[in-house]
Amino acid sequence: MLLLLCYDKKSNYYAVSIEEEEQTVRWNKYTLTTTVEAEDFISSMMMDAGIEGIEIEDRTPLSESDKSRMFVDILPEGPADDGTARISFYLEPEQDNGAILAAVQDGLDEIRSWGVDVGAGTIEASRTEDKDWINNWKEYFHQFYVDDILIKPSWEELKPEDREKLLIQIDPGTAFGTGMHETTQLCIRQIRKYVTPETMLLDVGTGSGILSIAAIKLGAKYALGTDLDPCAASAAKENMEANGITEEQFSVILGNVIDDDDVQKEIGCGKYDMVCANILAEVLVPLTPVIASRMKKGGVYITSGIIEDKEDVVVNAVKAAGLELLEINYQGEWVSVTARKNQ
Numbered sequence: 001m002l003l004l005l006c007y008d009k010k011s012n013y014y015a016v017s018i019e020e021e022e023q024t025v026r027w028n029k030y031t032l033t034t035t036v037e038a039e040d041f042i043s044s045m046m047m048d049a050g051i052e053g054i055e056i057e058d059r060t061p062l063s064e065s066d067k068s069r070m071f072v073d074i075l076p077e078g079p080a081d082d083g084t085a086r087i088s089f090y091l092e093p094e095q096d097n098g099a100i101l102a103a104v105q106d107g108l109d110e111i112r113s114w115g116v117d118v119g120a121g122t123i124e125a126s127r128t129e130d131k132d133w134i135n136n137w138k139e140y141f142h143q144f145y146v147d148d149i150l151i152k153p154s155w156e157e158l159k160p161e162d163r164e165k166l167l168i169q170i171d172p173g174t175a176f177g178t179g180m181h182e183t184t185q186l187c188i189r190q191i192r193k194y195v196t197p198e199t200m201l202l203d204v205g206t207g208s209g210i211l212s213i214a215a216i217k218l219g220a221k222y223a224l225g226t227d228l229d230p231c232a233a234s235a236a237k238e239n240m241e242a243n244g245i246t247e248e249q250f251s252v253i254l255g256n257v258i259d260d261d262d263v264q265k266e267i268g269c270g271k272y273d274m275v276c277a278n279i280l281a282e283v284l285v286p287l288t289p290v291i292a293s294r295m296k297k298g299g300v301y302i303t304s305g306i307i308e309d310k311e312d313v314v315v316n317a318v319k320a321a322g323l324e325l326l327e328i329n330y331q332g333e334w335v336s337v338t339a340r341k342n343q
Contacts, residue, residue: 031087032088049107058086194302270295
């Protein structure tokens with residue numbers, strides 16, 4: 001498990017622009033080998049020593065609570081937990097590195113005197129170049145197609161041969177959803193199949209807003225997005241503006257549709273011709289009966305985020321909510337289940 005804490009100075013203070021690339025800033029990096037048992041003690045001690053940011057790496061497996069907050073159904077197998085931890089911190093060459101290292105060593109000795117196992121307690125020195133941590137992820141997100149729909153980030157130019165394509169411009173920022181994942185593409189194809197000029201869409205777990213924006217670009221009348229993450233509201237608004245979509249066409253509210261009475265009241269009942277939920281199967285199960293009451297008769301329910309071995313779980317939830325199963329579609333190891341409300 002990799003844990004990043006309070007790395008404001010390292011991640012925000014320097015951002016190397018194109019003009020400054022040849023003047024790359026270098027940092028002195030120090031990595032302390034210790035134990036998981038001592039992590040919290042050492043973290044606190046380092047902050048007291050004037051270290052403004054640390055990076056903790058250990059092999060502690062994620063708890064069930066941690067997993068439940070992650071939008072993934074499959075986690076890679078990590079190495080066995082051996083109780084060791086590596087705590088790294090970064091100092092500018094202009095700082096008094098010797099004094100800070102001496103303070104860290106004194107702090108280690110004190111923690112050890114408390115009977116805490118600090119493990120090897122060795123510190124390895126190296127140097128590292130500064131990075132534009134906020135924007136470096138952009139090199140991995142490039143324009144792509146969902147059939148004849150072009151999805152591209154704002155920092156890439158529109159190619160002449162793409163000018164006639166339906167364009168969706170998405171900058172995910174801190175919110176989930178670029179459209180590159182199979183689950184999002186499955187949803188976009190189903191939206192396209194069932195959308196009409198009168199469609200009122202409820203987009204549960206809107207993230208970057210990509211599904212709502214796609215629906216409106218494909219002809220939907222209005223979309224309401226919901227999300228638990230405050231970052232989603234700002235990301236969706238920015239993407240809405242980038243696509244020329246107004247607040248009369250798309251809005252976002254924060255809260256849990258499943259058990260928040262205020263959110264449920266704001267959403268309303270029997271209003272939506274289409275509901276999209278690109279969420280984990282474990283969330284779709286309690287969500288589906290709540291969603292069924294929000295839909296109009298004849299409304300279409302499009303779900304994804306479902307790994308293959310959870311297909312039956314979602315299908316059963318859809319049927320239990322009184323919805324008619326219309327389609328099951330696949331892309332890679334992911335599944336989309338589409339249903340209709342007939343009553």
